[in-house]
Amino acid sequence: MVAGIPVRGILFDKDGTLFDFGATWNGWAKGILTELGQDHPDRTAAMAEALHFDLAAGAFRPTSPVIAGTNAEVAALLLPSLPDWQGARLEGFLSERAARAALVPAAPLVPLLEGLRGQGLRLGVMTNDTEFSARAQLSGAGVLELFDFIAGHDSGHGAKPAPDPLLAFARAMSLPPETVVMVGDSTHDLEAGRAAGMRTLGVLTGMAGPADLAPLADAVLDDIGHLPGWLAA
Template identity: 65%
Template sequence: MQTIRGILFDKDGTLFDFQATWGAWARALIAELAQGDPVRVRAMAQAMAFDTDAGRFLPESPVIAGTGREVAELLAPILAVTADTLEARIASAAASAPLAQAVPLRPLLERLRDAGLRLGVATNDYEAVARSHLHDVLDLFDFVAGFDSGHGGKPAPGMLLAFARACNLDPQSVLMVGDSRHDLQAGRAAGMATLAVLTGVATAADLADLADAVRPDIGHLPELLALF
C-alpha cells in the first residue's frame, strides 16, 4: 500500500451505506411502480431480492452490483413496459435517493487529497446520478464514471483503466475500493490493489479472496496507507 498514488472508489456501499440509502429508494420505487397492486409488489421484490418488510436487500440481490439498465430489464417484464421507458424512471428516482454517507466524506477526502493522492469514482450507476449524489464533494474528485460513460461496467476493468489514463498513473499504483465482488474483480482485472469495505451487503468472507485488505469502512484508509 505504500506505493499507492491514486484511489478509485465504488459509490454505493462504499462512499454511501448501501442498505440505508437504497433500501428506502427501493421501497419508494416499488410502491410507485406497483400503483397499489400487491401482486406487482411481490413480483418486483422477488426479482430484486428485496425484503419489503425490513427494507433491506438480500445478499443475492442482482441490484447490488448491477447497472441501472440491468435493473430496468429485470423489472420491465413485470410491469409490461419497455426497458427504455423504465430506465428513465429508475434514473430519476435514483437521483433523489436519500443518501447516507458511509463516513463523513469531505474530511476524509480532503485528507487523502492533502497527501497527494488522485481520487476517482467508478460506479455501475449512471454517471449523471453519481455526479448528483456527489455534488457536495465533487470538487475533490479527478474522475467520475458510470456504466454509461463509454468505458463499460464492472466487473470489466474499462472504467478503472480510464481513471489510470486520465490521471497518468500506472494501474499498479491505484487502489480500487469497493463493497462487492464486481468491484474487486474489476480491480484485479485492471492490475490494481484492492480494498474491500463492509458498508454494502457482502461480508468479509464473501470478499476476502479478491481483496488485498478488508476494512469495516473507508474511514480506515489513512491508517491503511500510513497517512499520519
C-alpha cells in the first residue's frame, strides 16, 4: 500500500527501465548506423547527428529523440540520409534489428517479477517500441509469461506521453488507474502516468537524471530492483 491506496498493478516501460538503456542500445545503435551508412562516413555522421548519437563516445546524448521515440519517428529522422530507403522498409529493418539486440537487464528480472506477482500484483509493459520487438525481447530475457499485458506504439492504444495506452492496461486488468504505478526512465513515461491518474516512479537506468524525473515522480529509484522496498515502505 502506498499513500493509503493499495497498489494492484504495475506498468513498466521497457528500454531504460526493464533493460539498462546505455548498456543495451549504445553499441547496437553504432552498429546500425555503420550498417546503414555503408562505408559512407558523411552519411553515417549525418544520421548520428539526427539521432543525437555521439559516434566518438559510442553513446546517445541525453537529448536523443530515440530515448522515448517510436520506430516511425526514428525512421523519419534517418530517411533524409537514406534516399534508397522507404519509410515502411526502414521501420521494419529497425524493428527486426531491435528484436535481436543483446539486452542488459536493469536488475535480475525473474526473481523481481515473480516476487511482485506473488503479491497478487498485475504486471504490464507499455513501450514506444513495437509490440513485436517487445515480445521478442521479453521472451529472450525469459520473462514474457510473467506479464499480463504487453503493448507497443502499434498495438492500437497510442503512444506515450498520451495516457491512452496506460489506461488500456488499467481497463484490461479491471483496475482503477489510481491503483496502478507507472514505472519509467523518461519524462514521457511519467507525463503519461500523471495524465492517466496513476502514481509514477522514475528510474535512473535510462538517460534522464533525477532533476529531470523528480518533478513528475512520486519517487526516483536507482533501478527497478528497489521497487519492492518502495512498495513496502
